[in-house]
Structure formats: structure tokens, C-alpha cells
Amino acid sequence: MSIHILTQNSEVKTRLGAFLDEMGKKYVFHDTLLTLEKKLSRLKKTDAVFYDLQLEEHIWAFEPIYLGSRKTHMVVFEPSDTGSVNYSPMGNEHFLILSKDDARTKKRLITLFHELTKLSAPRKAAKKKAKKKAVAKKKATSQTTDATATTPVAEAPVAAVTQTTRYLQANSDAMKHFAAELKEAAGKHKFTMLQGEDGAEFELAARELNFQANGDISPLIVFDPMNLKSQELEELAESAMAAKVTQYCYLGLTLELNSQSVSEIASFLGHLKMQLKEQDTYLHLIIGHEIESESCFPDNIRPTLDAVRGTSHLLQIPGMASRADDISAIAHSIFSMLRMAHPFLQARSIDSSAIKHLEAECAELDYSRITRVLRNAMALGRSPTLTKDELLSFRDNSPTTQHLMESLADEKYYPSAPQ
Template structure:
């Protein structure tokens, strides 16, 4: 018997129950780990899968494939203190059960489900607690997870939180539309990463995202991009930076090209510009008039603040660390402590995405410990622009000598 779960409490509870029922389960925390262990197993192999396990779309496809090869039972542990949603759609498997918190009832339900699992689904009536298609209650619980695992997957932005996943769905819908788009946020966010996500959702990165510096914004160059995109039949997306980085010439060219696209029957080039609400006072002379025209024609996409994305922060921490260590394996830091992740999540109201990444980058570069702690975060945090500059200079000189030469 193989059992897939990443939850320690579930593992402890099921280990005791299954041993009492005469089974010796082999536990796995990931689909890839279980896949290796199943090599050479026969069709009588029994697999229990925790429906709250977080998996990717490709891993879900692997589990669906297993239905034809092995006997699979999906389960959800009923915990009144838990607020987590199902991450694997409940109707993925023919049999799914809810395991109650009461030990004796849980054992009885497992016993009935395991007995049913060995009958190759010949029984037409399921024992209490075991459900077959259609499983309306579990399907409703899994609706959010179903959307997330089957509908859209991200490549560049973290979408663990409901707010960021809603953004992903908005980007997906917008990626099929034409014209100009304004990424609008209340704070400094990852505008370019979001533009890259938009490009991926638009053309699967068959055409790279064009990054155009404001000083290079010219209507004739933009028109050439449009003609090339139309010829190749692949949408081309152009990210032109933030509105407060534009000068009057760039803003004028941007407005002209937006008008040009609106007059085409089927334009293939799209403009993407980032805008931080409240930076209008930073516009250069002559820009405001052109921006007013652009805002009236462009489609606006609201970007959530980091304070609305607590679930994204642990993944941002781990990805930042892994990317830095890939380039600089000599760094002392090997891991980010759970306490540090919790602290950053609690302090998220004081951070933007870019500030969070800068703090992580500086702390990882300057810490002398294997595990990044709350103390490291506090020591290498930013209190002002001078501190930020000094920390980044120290990080560059100590651990990133190549970047210090630029």
C-alpha cells in the first residue's frame, strides 16, 4: 500500500489506523517520489491519496493515469479546525472518502473503503462514507481547486493566494484581447514579471516579451513590430515600463501607437504599461495629457498588494533563495526558517513585492548562517534609502563581485 500526503498529522493518524487494519503503508510526500516507488508494482497495488495535497497540473495528469493501473482511493481528513480547501479534485477518483476525527469511526470507514477498493468497483452500493460519481458535496468543496489545477497554470508569478490567482485569471482573459493594457497597483509591484506572465498566457512564449526602454519608444518601430506580428500570426506583447518613467516624447509616441492599434481590424501587437497609483505628481512635464488619453482607451488590470497575498510569501522566499544559490552556490544560507517566513508574512503590510525580494536578497547574501532567521531579516532590513544602498553595496562586494563591476 502506498499513501500520498504531505500533512504530518494525517500521516500519524493513518499510520496507526492502517496498522490496526493489518496494512503497512509506505508514505510519500510528493507524486514524483511515489512514482519512483511504484515502478514494477502490479495492478493490485492499493494507493490512498490525500485530496488536500498540493500538486501541479502535470502531477494531476499522472494520478489520472494511475486510475487505469492501480486501485486508488482519495480521502479527506475531517478536521473542524482546518480551513484548507481540496487541492486535488474529488471526482478524480472513482472512490473518495471523508475520514472523521473519531478513531473508531475513521477505522470503520477506512475498512469499508479498502474492502470496496479490492472489488474492482463491482458493488453498486457504496458503504456509508464512500462516494462515487457524481459526488456533489465533495465536488462543491473542490470547485476552487478544480479551477486552479485544470484551468490555468502560471509560469512567472506566484499564485498560491486567492488574490494572486484571481489576477492570473484576469490576465488569462485579457491575453485574448487587443490594444493597450495598464497594470495598476497601489504600491511597487513586479510589473515586468506580470507582463511576462501576460505574454506566456498570450502566446506560450512562442514570441518573447519585448521590453522597450522609454527613450526607444518610436511609432515607426512599433508599427514594424505590429506588421511582423501580423505576418507571423503570433501576438507580440510590448512592455514599456512605468508611467512615471516616461518623458513627453515617449508618452506622445505611446499615445499615437495606441490610436494606430485601435484603427486596425485585427491588431497583433499589444502595449503593456505599469502604473503605481499616487505617482502622478512624479510625471515629467507634458506627460499628464498623453497619459489621460491613454488611460481612457487602455484596459486596466488591478494588481493586488502584497498585504493581500500572505500565502505567496513562503514560496517567494524559497524561490528567491533557490535562484540566488543556483547562481552563487557558495552562499552560507541553505534554507529560510519557517519563523522567518511567518515573520515576513506578519510584516507584509510594510512591504511591497520588490522590497520583500530586496530584503531577502540582502539577508541571504550577508548572513553567515545556514538557516536564514528572523534576526537576519531584521538586521538586513531597510529603514531608509541610505540603508538600502549600503546593504546592496555590501552584498555586491561580498558575494556578488561580478555585479559590483557594472
């Protein structure tokens, strides 16, 4: 990926350049529209053009860049302290607020590049096939679903209500099978990789694995993937061994790791191999991996990361396309948590039409997106009951909705804590 950035802000150049260097990205800064226009026709689908929205009042460059970069991706950005009303020009899908907080900006850039990479890569046939199969199945059973939607829960057979998991909703056959795999693997592998689609519930699956191993006597420990230290892991390993309690640590997503973090993981795994017998290892590591995210890995960490992945035990989280039967329980659980966190919101219940809509769209959803759809509808809607109409009005893929939610959380409204 080659990134071309049009900005005249020296501070932006310094900060953005530092972030991109750390991520191993190739980039070029342009001070004028003329120099950038000469490059546009030669850009590839995998490239990107960044445009500083502060320049729009002076050079009106958005339209020529937008029209000239149809083959690639255009990202409009703006520093959060400009004081202007942030907006993304009509027609542009990618908008980025450069936070004054480095950690926030870095996280937003990682998410943005992941999204651009997915849009640039051809979709795999298997994924399409899975989605089509899920949609077809839904249509074939829609009449039965409608007919039984109002059936009281109490009338369901007692055998159907069997709780086998604490953190995951496992009503579908796919998730029941995955839950069985988790239970079987609990406590047996010192390094486990949870692989799933973008937006899958990686951390919840990690918590479930920890629960199956020790009953949550010792809760899952979650690390910052960008600041891993092998010494901390070694100290935890010694503590777990002294207590003789199986302890799981979640290291985040492979997508979030930097070169230092990968080296620290490799160092710790080497420590376990050299200093401890595998059967005496009470500390177990979990890492999440989004399918098709390999192209986002910087070249300088890919070999080490591949080697680390090769030592792991792989568990595959089923895609939401095969989990229509889990949607209702997932949606109600998320709704309840959001209600408890924000009791001042208008929404107090969720209608069956909203659930049916999510079930019908399961092939296009993932756990994270279901959460965002419900959050947006609850935060921005005025109805006491969430229906299909509210979900459609404030759906996740609306740039306006996403930008509003982003702005509400930005330090322009909630100042950053002192460093």
C-alpha cells in the same frame, strides 16, 4: 515641488540641472548656507533640500539644514568619484550617489522623487483599511498556522496543488481571481494597463499575460521606457501580423516615461487606429502604473499620458496585504534564484521562522521589498540558514544596509562600460 540645492561644484550643477530640467522639476542652486537658510522656513512639505556632502568638511552645514528643514525632506548627495568614504549623516534618511553614468543617476533620481512624493502625500484610508484587515486576519489564524507549519506538503489534498500560472504565485484568493482576469483578458485588448502598489510584480504580471495569450511561443518583449520609438513598435506589429502570433510588449512604468516616450506611444496607437483593423492587430502593449504616482508626472506630459491611459484596459494587481498565502512560494522562489545567481553566498536554506515573519508582515511588504530583504540577508549574513533574526538584522529599511548594497554595485567598485 520646489527643490533647493546647496553645492559649489560646477559640474554637479550642470549635470543635476540637466536631469531636473528633463524631469520638469523646479529647482534653485545655492552657493552658500546663508542664502539657503533664508528659504528653509518657507518651504512646504512637498519641497526638498539637496545638500552636497563634499561641503561638510568646510562649512559644517548638515546640522543647520537638517534642523531647519524639518517641514520638508532633506537629501544628502555625493558624486561617486570623490574618493571619500560615502556615508549618510546620522538622522538623515535620504542619501544619493551621483553616478558618473547618466542613466544610473537618472534612474536613482526618479526613484528618489517617487519616494519623496509618497512621503509627502497623505495615505489613503482605503490602503490603511486593507492593511489593518490583513493584520487582523493574520492574528486570528496565527494559532492554526503554527499548528500546521510542520505538516508535510505530501499530506495536503491533491486538489489544492493546482498550477494555473507560470510567472505568478497564485495561492491566495486575491491572486487566483487576478490570474483568472489575466486569462480572460489575454489577447483581447491592444493596450493593457497593469495597476498596482509601489513594488508590485508588474513585469512578471506582463509575462504571465503574454504566456496566457501565446504559451510563450513568442516571449514578452521588454522596452526601455525612456527610449521608446513608434517605428520599432510598427515594425514589430507588422512582424507579428505576418506570423499571425499574438505578441505582447512591456513598456515599463508610467513613472519612467518621458515626454518623448509618451508621444511615441500616442503616435503608435494612432497608427493602429488609422492603418489597421483592431481584430487584425497581433501586437499588444502593456504598461505598468503605480497607484498614487500621478503627482510624479511632469506637467508637460500629463495631458498626453492621461489620454493614453484612457485608451487602456485596466487590470489591478492585488496588494501584498491580501496575499499572505502567496508569501511562502514567493520567498522560496526568490531565494532559489538568488542562490543560483550567487552560489558563493553563505545562506543555503531558509527557515520556517523567516517565512512566518514575512507572512506576519505582509501588510507592510510588496514583491520588490521581499526581494530586497532576502537579498540583503543573503549577501550580508553569515548564517547558512536564513531565520527571522537575519531578516531583522538586515531589513530593507536600514539606511546602512541600503547604502552598502548601493556602494557595492557602484562604478567605484565596478567601472562603467565605455559609452
